Amino acid sequence: MITIAPYSWEHFQALPSLDAARDRFLELGGAKFVKDDCLDLFTRYEMQRTFGLAMLHRHNDILPGQKMNKDPGAGMDEPQPAIWGYTPAGELAPTEFSYAKGHKVQLGGKEREFAAELLRKLDERGLIGVFGLCAYPGDDFEGRCEITQNSANINLKPQDFFSPPLITRGCRCTCDNRTTPHGHGTHVITQSG
Structure with missing residues (x-):
């Protein structure tokens, strides 16, 4: 079972830029991993409506103590982890947060076993640092376009764009x-x- 680490500014700052993450994804055959390994893994652990697979990246530098947050809205709850990456020590640590109402991902035994198995598969294929987990956004999720302007990360829905x-x-x-x-x-x- 995997250990859940607290948020670390240093871990976030160590993430690659979006361009570097994309290049590494292509270099290491990330699409093949998604196609050949992920569907089976997610369905075997019944995690297809708990997590999604995230390509880990950062849009910009942040100051010590800051967190990368997304989707703030009216009536916001406390920020909850929305994306997790694996630390060099093999722990699962949040990298981005969401201000949202509704279901929060619980990282119980079943979820931790799944995260440990994903880490093993990533390690076998040399993909640690390329992929992490994100909170499942719901069946009606149509995607998102992220744009960075200075230190602001702007998320647009396809219907907005x-x-x-x-x-x-x-x-x-x-x-x-x-x-x-x-x-x-x-x-x-x-x-x-």
Whole structure:
């Protein structure tokens, strides 16, 4: 079973930048690990609605004592860990927090056994430091686009990002309908904004 470590500013600061994390993910075959190993592991431990897999990264430096928080909102509860990474000592430590109402991840025996098995698999494939865990965001989660401006990490939902006034999306068919029957060519995604 794995030990849960407290938040550590030093651990957060040791995370790679987003670009470096992406490069390491590609170099070490992160997509293959996700495809070949993760589904089985998550379903065997019944963690597919408890955790998600996170590519560990930091957007910027923070000052000692600060925490990387996300999604603040009205009526916020106390910040809860939302992303965890493995420390060099093999502990699971929070790296980002969430201000949110609703279900909080409990790190009991079953969750700790799962985290220990994930750590073993990451170690076997040389992927420690690439992946960590994140709190499962719910069945209706559509993704998020993170943007960093100076020391602020801004999270946009897809419907915020792909809606006026930022960007308008559409689809244009390039079919050649001069003959019957005719092929439909390709569909081109269009954006404006």
